Amino acid sequence: MSRLRKITAAEIAAAEKNGTTAEDWSQIAVSEGFDPAQVERSRLEGRVEIGEGARIVRSRVKNYRIGPGTLIEDVTALECRRRTTFGNGVKAATMNECGGRAVAICDRLSAQTAYLLAVYRHRPKLIETLEKIIGDYAETRASETGETGRDCRIRGARFIRETRLGDGVEIDGASILENGTLCDGTRIGPDVKAYDFIAAENARIDNGTTLERCFVGESCRLDKGFTAAESLFFANCHCENGEAASIFAGPYTVSHHKSSLLIAGMFSFFNAGSGSNQSNHLFKSGAVHQAVHLRGCKFASGAYIMSPAIEGAFTMVKGNHADHHDTAIFPYSYLMEKEGRSYLLPGANLTSYGTVRDLEKWPARDRRTVGRDVINFEEHNPCVTGTMLRAVDTLHTLRDQDPAAGQYAYGKTVVRATALQRGIKLYDKAIVAALGAMLDGGTSDPRYDGTGRWIDVAGQYITKRETEAIADDIETGALRTLEEIDNRFRVFHVHYGTYARSWAEQIYASLLGHTPTAEEIREAIEAGRNAHAAMRRTTDADRDRDCxxxxxxxxxADSEDETEIRADYRAVRGLE
Incomplete structure (x- = not known):
């Protein structure tokens, strides 16, 4: 904010003539070029600072710094009534309603840091250190005076209390915002109610949405009466109409239907069908159970899961499932219900064009400008490919135990023999495609060791070893700030392709029984391209059937002419 000064007696008289009063004019500071016309029919209380060109019209303002170019119009109260951290340091009871995985939120929180706080509870020193880092940061944000950034627009709102606004924030008709931070470019619409919250850059919270103890990540959209409590939403999530309670919503979590409930779980790149539901209360030990729906899972309309449970990445769930299944090592599967039992079709989703469409649409819909959350979009990656390798080994083991069996039991699910055999073939082809793509997609450099297990840390593919090393450095104090922690994740991301190639080389060597030659690498790359092309022919055929x-x-509808019917169909579907 530009240099401020005390308001003069002449300016006070002019402001009062405009219908503006103050509790104590000596507490009002203005910019050098202040014009009394900037305040009109308003009430100023406590310490109020008015930046260059800022306007206050028909509003009550108490203990706030108003940034240059900001408009406050028809606001019942923009006030800071006490010392506050503006939502920084508030704990959201994500994944477990009883607080066992509570994450302290702040306006610099990344998905990766939040993941460590929520998931690594087996490392109490790590949790203690991270909470102290966030607590110390929250104290740097504490103040008895609220503030708005530059060029904000606040119109028709009722109560905005203990809320800090970044630059370019727009608030139109909100009901109440209390103890929160709105980062740069945030949009808040009519009838929104939010308590103890953070909204990251370019988030949009609109049309009667209600939030309590929530973090809303960069470029997220919560709309049409959506309600959420004790939940975290990271980049590009889009939720409308329904409800969320104690969820960790990784990037691109989507729920659009009034009857859908997301509760006590971890999600990412997720889509909830209408009427989808989960239960985390077995009426014994309370609402302490959780479910994990790995990247890319979808719930069909009416799908139900009783926690605890976990599904492999890119799994389609249909029907009701109450036996606490564990299908984590079976990505790209269907989980179906028949007569009260859960049936697993391993790898079946590899033949669906819907999976291809999802993989293509996510990067195209990335609205981020800051990019605090690290996100990998690669279809062929060590994390999912590693689970496919485990899945093939498991399917072979099940079959070898009883080759004549008609079905097999795994993880509280049933796998029919035909589905097992098909799953092996599908996974084998997908593994060849993935290894080829990773060998072709990065350089070979011994400085970047990607061998071993990979995990999906809230949207980022990274080795478990590097994640543990980051956790170690947080505990020892080698990483002291949120920026330093985030930078470690970003450094790995920058070299992702090289790490992924290292992993693929190690896997390929284990399959061959020796270090691959340059010629064998070229052959693997070509085989991968051929396998990928064959898989695309299958998914293209699935698309053609859908079209x-x-x-x-x-x-x-009004035609009996087949040509007109086809023309209408093709026009509406956008088909050439």
């Missing part, structure tokens, strides 16, 4: 004229039923 076939057999699905033109109800199109051309």
């Amino acid at each position: 076939s004229l057999a699905l033109a039923v109800s199109y051309g």
Whole structure:
């Protein structure tokens, strides 16, 4: 804010003539070029600082710094009534309603740091250190005076209390915002109610949404009466109409339906169908159970899961599942329910065009400008490929135990023999495609060791070894700030392709029984391309079936002419 000075007696008289009063004019500071017309029919209480060009119209303002170019119009109260950290340091009881995984939120929180806080509870020193880092940061944000950034627009709001605004924030008709931070570019719409919250850069919270103890990440959108409590939403999430309670919503978590509930779970790149639901209360030990739905899972309409449970990445869930399944090592699967039992179709989602469409649409819909959360979009990666390798080994083991069996039991699910055999074939082809892509996608450099297990840390593919090393350095004090922690994750991300190639080289060597030659690497890359092309032919055929004229039923409703019906269908579906 530009240099401020005390308001003069002449300016006070002019302001009062405009209908503005103050509790104590000596507590009012203004910019050098202040014009009394900047305040009109308003009430100023406590310490108020008015930046260059800022306007206050028909509003009550108490203990606030108003940034240059900001407009406050028809606001019942913009006030800071006490010392506050503006939502920084508030703990959200994510994943466990009883608080066992509570994450302290702040306006510099990344998905990766939040993941460590939520998931690594087996390392109490790490949790203690991270909470202290965030607590110390929260104290640097503490003040008895609220503030707005530059060029904010606050119109028609009722109560904005103990809330800090960044630059370019817009608030239009909000009901109440209390103890929160709105980072640069945030948009808040009519009837929004939010308590103890953080909204990251360019987040949009609109149309009657209600939040309590929540973090809303960069470029997220919460809309149409969505309600959430004790939840974290990271980059590009989009939730409307429904409800969330104690969830860790990794990037691109989507829920659009009024009847959908997300509760006590971890999600990312997730899509909730209408009426999808989870239960985390077994009426014994309370609401302490959790579920993990790994990257890319989808719930069909009416899907239900009783926690605890976990599904592999990119799993489609249909029906009701109450036996606490564990299918984590079976990515790209269908989990179906029949007569009260859960049936697993390993790898079946590899043939779906919907999976291809999802993988393509996520990077295209990335609205971030800051990029605090690290996100990997790579289809072929060590994390998911590693689980496919484990899945193939497991399926072979199940089959070898009883080759004549018609079905097999795994992780509280049933795997039919035909699905098992098909799963092996699908995974084998996908593994060849993935290894080829990773060998082709990065350089070989011994400085970047990607061997060993990989994990998905809230959207980032990274080795478990590096994640543990980051945790070690936090505990020892080698990493002392949130920026230093985030930078370690980003450094790995910068060299992701080289790490991934290192992993693929090690896996390929283990399959061959020796270090691959340059010629064998070239052959693996070519085999991967061929396998990928074959898989795309399968998914393209699935797309063609979805676009076939057999699905033109109800199109051309007023026509009996087949040509017109086809023309209507193709026009609406955007088909050439």
